[in-house]
Amino acid sequence: MVALQQTSLFAAGPLVLFEDAEGGVRYCPGVLPPVLAQQWFQSLRMDVDWQAQRRPMYDRVVDVPRLVAGYRLDDPNLPVPLAEASARLRAFVTAPFNSVGLNLYRDGHDSVAPHNDKLHSLVPGQPIALLSLGAPRRMAIRAKHPPRPVRHIELEAGSVLLMSHASQLHYDHGIPKSREPVGPRISLAFRVRPPVPERR
Ligand SMILES: O=C(O)CCC(=O)C(=O)O
Numbered sequence: 001m002v003a004l005q006q007t008s009l010f011a012a013g014p015l016v017l018f019e020d021a022e023g024g025v026r027y028c029p030g031v032l033p034p035v036l037a038q039q040w041f042q043s044l045r046m047d048v049d050w051q052a053q054r055r056p057m058y059d060r061v062v063d064v065p066r067l068v069a070g071y072r073l074d075d076p077n078l079p080v081p082l083a084e085a086s087a088r089l090r091a092f093v094t095a096p097f098n099s100v101g102l103n104l105y106r107d108g109h110d111s112v113a114p115h116n117d118k119l120h121s122l123v124p125g126q127p128i129a130l131l132s133l134g135a136p137r138r139m140a141i142r143a144k145h146p147p148r149p150v151r152h153i154e155l156e157a158g159s160v161l162l163m164s165h166a167s168q169l170h171y172d173h174g175i176p177k178s179r180e181p182v183g184p185r186i187s188l189a190f191r192v193r194p195p196v197p198e199r200r
């Protein structure tokens with residue numbers, strides 16, 4: 001079970017959405033002060049080289065409905081807010097995060113379909129931490145097995161959603177499109193990737 005450090009901003013403790021032997025899925029609001037979350041949002045929105053991707057789906061190629069970017073945390077060109085975010089996170093969650101994936105949801109048309117994160121690119125036993133910046137968006141987390149219970153959680157700026165490695169086997173997560181007008185949101189997905197084998 002991954003240990004959380006208690007901070008004064010985070011006095012309420014996490015909201016446990018689903019349980020398992022590795023910490024399950026936990027929502028931790030208020031990990032970042034709102035002013036910092038706002039500064040990082042603005043800086044990342046402007047400075048990151050956001051990519052529009054296309055992806056095969058059945059017999060078509062479709063636009064990925066959000067912009068994305070990614071860094072290894074040892075990248076010498078890591079944007080400053082990402083270095084600061086990973087330092088903050090390390091003080092909060094005991095895990096050797098080495099990569100960060102970024103998502104920019106420009107408005108309510110942007111989304112991520114229900115999925116689990118790819119297990120082959122994650123180190124077993126290590127969590128995924130989703131740090132939210134900008135406008136809140138609602139995430140749906142649904143069990144893969146009948147009766148498929150679902151929980152919805154509003155991911156607020158400055159919050160961290162922790163998902164255990166094991167939870168990726170048993171639950172899907174996604175951000176549905178929103179019919180209500182919503183502002184832009186950035187999520188930072190911190191992960192522990194396995195080492196890339198050296199080429200000889
Ligand atoms: O934006 C989020 O909070 C979720 C992102 C996500 O699930 C992913 O990048 O794999």
Ligand SMILES: [Fe+2]
Nearest residue numbers: 115116117173
């Ligand atoms: Fe994901």
